[in-house]
Amino acid sequence: MKLNPTKFTFGVTSGEFFGYIVTKRGIEANPKQIDALINLPSPRNTREVQCITSRIAGLNRFISRSTDKCLSFYQLLRGNKRFEWDIKCEEDFQQLKEYLASPPILAKPETGETLYLYIAVSSSAVSGVLVKEDRDEQKLIFYVSKTLDDAEKRYPTLVKLALAVIMSARKLRPYFQSHSIVVLTNQPLRTILHSPSLSGRMAKWAVQLTEYDIEYHNKTSAKSQVLADFLVELPPELIQTDLPDEKWSLYVDGSSSSQGAGIGIRLESPTKEILEQSFRLEFPASNNEAEYEALLAGLRLAQGIRVKKIEAFCDSQLVASQYSGDYDTRNDRMDLYLKAVKHLTDRFESFPLTRIPRSDNTSADTLAALASTSESHQRRVIPVKSIDSPSIVLPRGVCAVRELDASSMDAIELPLSDVVDEPAEQEPTTDDWRIEIMLYITDGQVPPDRWAARRLKARSAKYAESYAKIQAIDVKKFIWKNIICRHGLPYEIVTDNGPQFISDVFEDFCAKWKIRLSKSTPRYLQGNGQAEATNKTILDGIKKRLEAKKGLWADELDGVLRSHRTTPRRSTNKTPFSLSHGMKALAPAEVGLPSIRRTMLTQDSKRNGRMIKDSLDMLEEERNRALLRMQNYQQQIARYYNKRVKGRHFETGDLVLRKVFENTEEYRAGKLCAKREGPYQITNVVKPDVYELMTMDGEMIPRSWNSMNIKRYYY
Structure with a gap:
């Protein structure tokens, strides 16, 4: 075998490789290609324009935002238009020649180096540039660009920015796979692409980007002159200057004491973002004057962020009544404050002022008290953290917690003599611990030892909960104990039309905790589809295990439930157990087999603990991925099902x-x-x-x- 000498070059400092010039400085454009483009005359027909665009395609990686620079050439080639080389095309052609007269030099990334991606959006194209940092200097690696079609031009601005990221990832896939990428943008791309409520193309793009190691940082000052085209991320026509026409909530409170006066402000957006501020008044002020100062400071804050509609709340009866006209102002200072408030409120489209009890204004009251009691001219940041457990060790038998009611938890004092002392060490046993609990629940059998019997009764109390008839109060207790106390308040509960769920007791319980109660429609099982699908799966599993003896279904229920919880779902590609606990369930076969999980991990408990914590840290991300996959799966099924379905839509009054x-x-x-x-x-x-x-x-x-x-x- 021989090497072709015309295709190989050894021992040179620079040379031509794949049409580019590779030197110590980096990758440079081929001068022959640049000269061929610069020496071209202005085109006289469509074929000559095609010649220009074909030569530009070979230099695209060296041209910043090439689609925007060459858009006029591409528009001449669209459709069967009559050829017309106008002044705009000639200006773009001359500017392109001036740009290519001094083309940039591209750098080569090192292994493991973090790369940075700048993106830019215009009305007709999305562009990106990949750079690396070398000694506090940003060096170019690759320019990419894409023309927007008619449908993509109608995308919202944030969707266009996401399209710029996904376009860069597709065209620069080798770089994205072998390096960590930092997207530098001033737009909330990370919040949008990591939102669990994504659907459609955004959900598809978000799943595709999870393949890479991508982070989103705020854009800093560009350290290279060649990045000037990416300083402006969005053109002026795509920047939204008007805020959504929604109502904000403003909570204010003023406090005056012998130590000084202070005000607290809490501004809440329609999407529940919160701005909190606290000011100390450096002048003598009464409590009513502090209330007015708080209201004026809150209005100035809302005006500064261009809020149009706002609803204010305060706990001062004087301020609320004077603003509504129920009270008169008896001195000049109150009259001036009232005029200042009305002068500011005239700039809002809507401004109702409501008096609320002090108990409903605790956040603003706390901020005001903090400012009034703080030292003058002292600036500080107070982090709010949590302490998970008491700093002292309570003696045995001090407190035991028992659930008495679904709405209250009380502490019950137990005498020391009734406390069950667990042995310090227990010998390992191979017996099934569930047998003695089942015997005690069914037949009342207890061990002869008094302390062993007491321990058995205490353990069995967790499993001896059964109902001959399910009432509304039982559903209420079940929701409180097994859902709210374990997993937190749910946003919505979907039920069928059983009498336990439509009763006033259960509806009042959901209304008290602000839980949305949705009932499925009668004669339409799909309305409660998640529960019905689970029941169908469990019933199918039980039927397959039973033969003639259908009454033994209870013996097979545990195995069917375990199979259901440890089987990956097609919609999420995960098992319900792993999404709930953060790791895979232990298979019964692993108990008797020396698997890696039982032999190696149990020997190093610290390492096993670290791996479990890592799995729990990634649990939320795995749930989000499963949610995205499930939503895509549901949309695909819905599109197929609704392809030939003609919906029935009605309006109120029909x-x-x-x-x-x-x-x-x-x-x-x-x-x-x-x-x-x-x-x-x-x-x-x-x-x-x-x-x-x-x-x-x-x-x-x-x-x-x-x-x-x-x-x-x-x-």
């Missing part, structure tokens, strides 16, 4: 007919029974395809109904 079921059909009508009954009037749209109905006599139907079971009434 007349509809409801489908007749067994409990509402006419007695002994048989086949002659009417298929629909009504008409009913729609009074409320609960959510898409779910409606509340009312009879023509004004009587409300107690359940909401799905559009599948109602039909428009034509009259």
